[in-house]
Amino acid sequence: MTLQMIGCSHHDAAVEIREQLSFSTEHTEQALSSFGERFDGAELVVLSTCNRVELYAAGGPFGSGLIASEAASGSFSFDEVRKALIDFVAECLEKPADFVAEHMAVRQGREAVDHLFLVAASLDSMVVGEAQILSQVKQAYDLSNVAGATGPVTHAAFQAANRAAKRVQTETTIHRRRLSVPSVAVGEVVPEVFETLRGKRVVLCGAGEMAEETLRYLKNGGSDNLCIVNRGQERGAALASNFGAQSKPLDDLFEEIVAADLLIGTTSAEEPLVDADTFARLNAQRGGRIMLVLDLAVPRDFDPVIGDETGVYLYQIDDLQAACNRNRREREKQWPKAKRILDEEVDRFIASLQQRATGPVIRKLRERADQVKSAELQRLLDKLNGTTDAAMTKEIEKSFDRLTNKLLHPPMASIRDDAAAGHSRGLLEALRHLFNLGDET
Incomplete structure (x- = not known):
């Protein structure tokens, strides 16, 4: 019972290559419907994300032995497996087979299983320990199930990969250490000041990439009273629409500061958005309410002196970056333990397939x-x-x-x-x- 994989990722293919090899929803549906017809009784799962494109195949003519050297009668040899998968991807994406062969590697047997487990547990991710990849693996498997493209080997492999990833999550802290500045700001600093974001007025200054990432964490954290203040109204309004937030012009910033519980700076302004004296006058109008200020901008959006104001808690980019660096070091320490867990689970899975x-x-x-x-x-x-x-x-x-x-x-x-x-x-x-x-x- 062999698992095959053909794919590429951020490790070995630049983004412009991955874009050409990515499987759209239409490509995926076509692949899942035609694979079993082309290779009688074969199974397929397609995993296509911004950082990787991987097709996992099994069954049919791909062999009944788990090790490539032990191909059963009627099964493909490794070279035949490689050519069949390359040709299939090339036809699905309407790309030259030579282009696919140059940029997509084929793994078989234990190597393919080990890779799948690493991917599911986020040990192969661009940001090790990020949580999104496991849900993407599960979604790919579920989509294949709905299309009727799975079978005994892919069922066993993806279910085992999910169990292995859950073990890594529960037995190590590799997923609990946030590595981006917005994730640390929202996930670690905010809970120190507020029990919940629900009902808190959150005023976010800026509408660039840092603002967008911060908004994702805010929404995931339960924020339901968001306001985006930006110099460019069109960009601010578009971002606000995507996240169910209000949009205000920069001229309304002072009014919003008075109303804010959480104030976040992410702009690229050369000078502070508000000077210390003006901020002091605005803070005096707030009636002593606590305010948390997260200055994620470089140069800084707020004068550091405002951190001395009564009821104001200020965290600047350097404070948050230091937390990111500590978390990264802690993740690196957890990597060997996580890999040992995966090795155990791969051994257990291989043994179960061999016995089967x-x-x-x-x-x-x-x-x-x-x-x-x-x-x-x-x-x-x-x-x-x-x-x-x-x-x-x-x-x-x-x-x-x-x-x-x-x-x-x-x-x-x-x-x-x-x-x-x-x-x-x-x-x-x-x-x-x-x-x-x-x-x-």
Whole structure:
């Protein structure tokens, strides 16, 4: 039971290459519907994100052995697997096969399983430990299920990858350490001041990339009273519309500061948006309410002196960046522990697949031996023609059972050991042919 993967990611392909190889919703639907028809009985899951494009395949003509060197009769060799997957991707995306071959690598067997587990657990991500990738892996698997493109191997592999990722989440702190300035600001600093963002007036200055990322964290954190203040009204209004926020011109900033509970700066202004004296007058109008100020801008949007105002808690970019650096170091410390967990889960998954491939052959061998034993035992009893009593007949039956078990024990033990070693000696196929057990599993 082999898992195959063809793909590329931010590790080995620039964004302009990934854009050309990405699978749109239409491409994905087409691939899932046509793969099983093109490769009879084959399974497919398509994972396409901004940082990676990966197709996971199994079943059908792709082989029943987990290791590439042990391709069952009728299965593809590794070179044939590679060519088949490259040609399939090239046709789906209408790209030259040479272009696909140059930028997409093919992994097979344990290497493909190990990669899937690393991806699901976010150890292969651009930002190690980011939480989004596991949901993307699950969505890709669910979409394949709905399309009827999954099967025994992809079911087992993606469910096991999900369990492995959950273990990494619960047994390490690699996912609990925020690495971006907005994520630290909203996820770690805000809870120190406010129990909840619901009902709090949040005033965000700016409408660039930093503002957009900050808004995502604010919305995820439950913020429901957002106002974007920006010099360019068109950009501010567009961003506000995307996040269900209000949009105000920069001229309204002073009024918004009086109303704000949380004030955030993300602009690219060369000078502070409000000087210390003006801020002091505005703060005096707030009736002593607590204000948290997050200055995420470079140059800074607010004079650091405002942090001395009564009821004002100011965090600047350097404070937050230092927290990011500490978190990154803590994540790096957790990486080896997370990798050990994944190695354990990959070993467990590989062993279960190997046993699943071995079990039917052992069962057929046992059934064949029992058939021969029963036939020979009956022939002997017929020849004895009732000259033995019940006790003697029982003893003869036990002797036949012992003989059969002793003859079967060495090949069964060897094939189990070979399975644990990854079928490296090819005993499974040898046993099928030697005892004429057929190729079905």
